[in-house]
Amino acid sequence: MKFNYRFKDLLGVSYSNGNVIFDDETGNMLLSGVGNRVRLFDLVNNAAETLPFELRRNVRCMCLSHDNRLLVVVDTEGRGLLVNFASRKVLHRFNMKGKVRVMAFSPDNKHLAVAVGRHVQVWAAPGGVQKEFSPLVLHRTYTGHHDAVISLSWSPSGRYLVTGSKDMSARVYSLVTEKDFVVVTLTGHKERVVGCFFAEDELIYTLSKDGALIVWRWEWAPLAESNGSDDEAASDGDEEEDKVANGGGKLAKDDAGESDPPLSIKLGEWQREARHFIQRDHARVHCAVLQRSKGLLVVGFDNGVFSLFEMPDATHLQSLSVSQHELRSAAVNSTGEWLALASAQLGQVLVWEWQSETYVLKQQGHFYDLNVAAYSPDGQLVATGGDDAKVKLWSTTSGFCFVTFSEHEAPVTALSFVGDAGNAVVSASLDGSVRAFDLVRYRNFRTMVTPTPTQLTCLAVDGQGEIVCAGAMDPPDIYVWSLQTGRLLDVLSGHEGPVSALAFSPSKPLIASTSWDRTLRFWEPYSGTAPTETKEVGSNGLCVAFRPDGKEVCVGALSGQLLFWDVESGYQKTSIAGAKDISGGRRAHDRTTSKNATHNKHFSSVCYTADGSCIIAGGRSKFVCIYQVEQRVLLKKYQLSHNRSLDGILDKLDSRKLTEAGNSDTLDLSDASDSEGEDMAARAKALPGASRGDLGKRITKPEIRCKCVQFSPNGQEWAAATTEGLMIYALDNAMLFDPFQLEEDVTPDRVREVALKGDHGRAFTMALHLGEDDLITELYRAIPTESLDLVARGLPVVYVSRVLALIAHEISSTPNLQHHLAWARALLTVHQDRLRDQSKLFMSSFRALQKAITSQNKDLAKLCDENMYTLSFLSSAKRQHSSAALFSLVPAQEDDADAKKRPKHG
Template sequence: MIQRVEKIIGAKYSGGNILLNNGLLYFSVGKYISIYDHVNLRSEVLQTSNSTNISILSTSSCGKFLLIVDFLGSIFILNLQKKTTITKISTRERVLDAKFSTGSKFFAVVKQGKVDIWSLQLVGLSFQKVSLFKTFAIPFFHTENNRSLSWSSDDSCIVLGCEDYTCRIFELRNQAGEDKAEVLIGQKEYIIDTHMSNDMSTTYCVTRNGTLGTWQKIKGKWRMEEVKKLNSVSLASSSCFNRKNALLVVGFGSFFLLYDIHLHMQLQKIALDHLSLSSCNFSGNGEVILFGSDRNGRISLWEWKKELMIFTYEGHQQNIRTCAFSRDGSLIATGSADCNVKVWNHNSGDCVSTFSDHLMPVTAVTFTTANHIVISASLDGTVRAFDLIRHRNFRILVGDESGQYSCLAVDSSGDMICAGTCDTSKIFLWSLKSGRLLDVFVGHVAPVSGLHFNHSNSTLISGSWDKSIRFWDIYDGRKKETEVISLLSDVTCLDLNSYNSHLAVSSIDGNVSIICSRTMEIISSFDASQDINGTQEDHYDTNIHTLAYNMDGELLLACSYFHMYTFESKGYTLLRRFAAGNWIQMENLCSSTSQLIFSAKCSPVKQCWAASTSNGLYLFAEENFRKALFEVAKQSKCNNVIEMIATGSYYEAVSTALGLKLDFRVLQSILYSIPQRSVGNVIKMLSQEHLVLLLEVLQSCLAGSKHLTITLSWLHRICLTRCEVKCQIYTIWRVGI
């Protein structure tokens, strides 16, 4: 499908479990799992058939399986080596916590008022049977952030902190009573983490007020041994135990404590620049501590033995407003409302450079013909040029007066930089080499919404909210404005197809006009508002604000705030429409004015594209792009074939169906729907290639169709009109008999 996501770049961490297994960092981004190799600096996306955002992740002790839970209570178990779903369980209840057992024989699922224990029978790398083993009743459990579930070392019992400030121990094979639990009391705050020692004689609990409680099992009864205040300054936000090294890490706002539970001593106290730690965890081998902050979207990896921060993942803090591919497609630049410009490696997903020079949101980015220079425009009234080799801002371009820049364009030489403003309605032209302001184009009377250079004749094309498209000759100082095209509504965006010089222009009324940039005439237009209004999902989603042609100009990509549309560029018929909510994180949809898609760009060298969204840059794979485009075109043309038959265009219907290589059963139905009096004319007009395909279809009809008379009639007509294939017909006849 076209919604298949290849990578998610620049998405901030928004909460939930963080896992580090075999050097791979796992965390959820909406409905997907982002996998980042922090050693080799490569990223990928793992996805399942979940319909809502992922809330919980857990890995098995062997590191081969991943437990995934979404917000609707659907549970998935994935094979991490094959990246395939092994089993799916639909609970239809909100899951508050879930975790594999130590030996990977069970997994526990905490819900409101109960804990389900599921049994796993493992055969090789797959589960032969997954069944509900036991259910325990617990006090009403509703705190989503209270994930205090833990397992014993031998998988015989679970430990859970409950809402009544008690810690309960449930034995899976309790002979006295199946649902009876041992209750440990004495906490004055709710429990955020629990742990049982390897010999199962000691249980530890960490509470919200930063207290570590220790219980000892003496003569079969649990007794409080020690209560220690780890920190009295602030509340604990997260906690995690490590069984292998007998360590405890507790996060307190902007710092964490590393504590040895055997020696009863503090090992480290490290202050981080996170605003607030929301999650912490140990890696699979226990050598690295993971910290996550959902406020600033950062994940940090701390190697506690060396006391060294080995890696920090940080995406954009706010919406990604714009993106651009480099000329060779190897790099992607993004501009965000957090005032930062980031450059990413397209293949690996690694962040190459981050520039924080702008003081207000970035509205446009682009590359020059030299792939190592990025140009950005911002609402702070500056256009900046960044050098990716020296990693610095080497040029600041400003106009003759203060203004907020909304769009950018760079000519083919890479020296002429144009930027349009949204407040003064002017277009400024600079030389990148000298940094001088060369010219100011005045003519628009409303914000400039789009700029594009026509490299074939060095003409600058601009669109504005004043309902006009203007063509400027930047090299002729006497006659700057060469042509003006008036439209019926405000222009929201534009893009130029360099293969046929078609300029696609979208207006606020939903109309898309196709203008020939050579003759300056409108050659076609279509009303895209009918497609937008047909969704009926949000009244705010009323117009297309982004247009982009793909690399060969055969496809036009259009975006509204909540939907994406693909049009074929010959007749500009709609191929597909799909909702961004199917693949973008949905937390921001509480407001009717929330926006998901801000811009989209197609790669200049590959059949792939990127969408700037409210939470990251979504990249779509090349093979999926081609397959989706072909399947969508096939589905659209199948409808055209039906219309051709209804209007009597039988030859066009047969040739189109054979060219698409549809399923034999579909082709048989098409052939049988054509009147016998028209069969001869159809056969005469078919090309040699299509005739050979037709014979293959007729051969399949002889083998399995009940309409033998009609099939023989087609073969008879071929013998009478196309003598060159008589030998093939004889072969078909023998095979059919």
């Protein structure tokens, strides 16, 4: 089995921190920060992906060049990445050595303005043609503000820069050195300036926290007052400056040849033209953005309401309440049609089309931790449950959440799909109920409760979807319900501690359960209420899983061991000591090293691979381990995250942060308090069970942990429910070079030459030897359908799995369905004996092929159902037309009298 899994996507969260931005080139892509990663939403193609790079800490701000070439992302401690946006490759890593709050590219993409503390740094952006030793070169540093700079904006020409600060003022800087230019300070606000914008080179908008919007206009000096400056300019011999002074409003040219009015103090001054108050219901302004070409100003308030204004008159166009919490960031696309708004409290991001008043995108992650995840039988869906008492369904293809069930009243602890079709999902919760949700009508069609109030901790559903079992905490019983009727069938008693895990055997009616009483018990729910067998685990049992064939069961214990039992004989086959493999990462308040710690040296979730040869396990650690069961070998260990904003990532603590009160890194106030306008009481409201926060209470880091791991039924990917969300790892389908029976004359040109001669079987085998995906796909599509049986007979069986995976991919991406199905039938028919004998080796390919065919079947069935009446009408119209044509060709029958009167011709 292959184990070249790589990070694919991050589900379960849509926005957590930072700002949201649209791309300026198309306006159809939205970027949002999720932890220390960046998530990209394609609003036209209805797809989402997580970019494959990580920052050291949570994303603080990001900006994209206007030509979609460069992406700059900076974390909370000032370390950033320069990324090629097209190829998703990291070009350069840099450190701003300070907290960065806002960044912006100049209109010509030649400079990057970065607000670092009280200063503004302007960097020369890379050109992209010549090789550079350092992609970012510091051009100039601007000072003058007395507090942190929190907003900035470039002029349309890129020659001037306006900045807003917490010191309640805005300042105008010049990028190039100009004669008689003086940095202008714009005052008049009573609170911090959260937004400042260059509408035109002669118009500036500044917006403060209290909703005060001031319009500033550049007023040119009268001609009579500027004569003295004209004489001075003429005496210096500067003809260009003389023209500008005499003309009053004419344009000067800088070294780059761009025309721009020089805002010199001798030529005029900034004057306040108007003052508007846009505050509504005493709400505070939290974010603002201006669409310059359309003159649209979007303002987000801390009560979850956004307002849209038309500038410069501040005409109110629209207001809408989109969230119950503050809006952290806002953005407008290049066409001015879509507004993006993000709220960090609920992890919510949405795109609103203000003209038609409709949602283009509305995504929300889990409010608190993600507890459990489960794949659908075809692998197309994944269900997640969290501490926010919600069950969400995500599409593994698009990456979007398309339905949310919120009927539970307590954290969801277990999930499972029902049956082979997967048309329903069952969930257990700490509220003592088991709920079944219909995935066709999207409703809660069955609710099963316990006789006495209890907390359910685990869940299992039989293969036929007839009965549902749930384990409780106190009393430690197992409850059995009928899914069809919802009636409680039985209560299985015997455990002496909370039931931690349940699993149904896939081959026969047998339940395996483990508990904190250090036992593993087997139950037959149809025959009796007593356990058939009881096995001693030696430590608290935490998780249990059956092998896909049902002949082996694995139990994860608190001691860090994985114990394996043979179901038929009842003997323990082997055990794997994984305490050292999963250990790693020291928490900030630990008094011992990570090597001596005991909190992260056990597995809390296990799952077998599709072929049953390996097992994947995860727990309260940053690692997920994959073992080969028979050899008891650790095949691979994955580190889920490198985000230092989470606790338990570093193996060693920084001794420089040790103080008399303890480790200063325990207080993680940088990520939360760094955002403007937030106080301690507002942040404490997000804590469960806290209505008002203690102003002196410390805020600690969330700890990295993996609560659930699940393998996809097709074996192509696996998922881990972590603190940051649901992480998906998929097989890397890059070119695999296999020099098996490879000769010197086997080249792509030689392969195509053999194919042109009609020897398709030999050419296809040679292409598989080379391993080039494009060449294999080209020959796959070019082989005639009538030659498929002959090609399949000459294909080595070692390549059957790869060809089946190719067929599954082609079915999902290309329309020639008949050719693909003929390929699959030929391979399965010719190699049926070998495939049957070694079914475990080909299980992942079978699952992928089944997933692709099932998806096509559903799409065609839906299409036919929608057009059923149209097809019926067309077929009936065709029959009527054929009948009418037939009647027009057949002569009408004559009466006998008329026939007798007709003369007969010899």
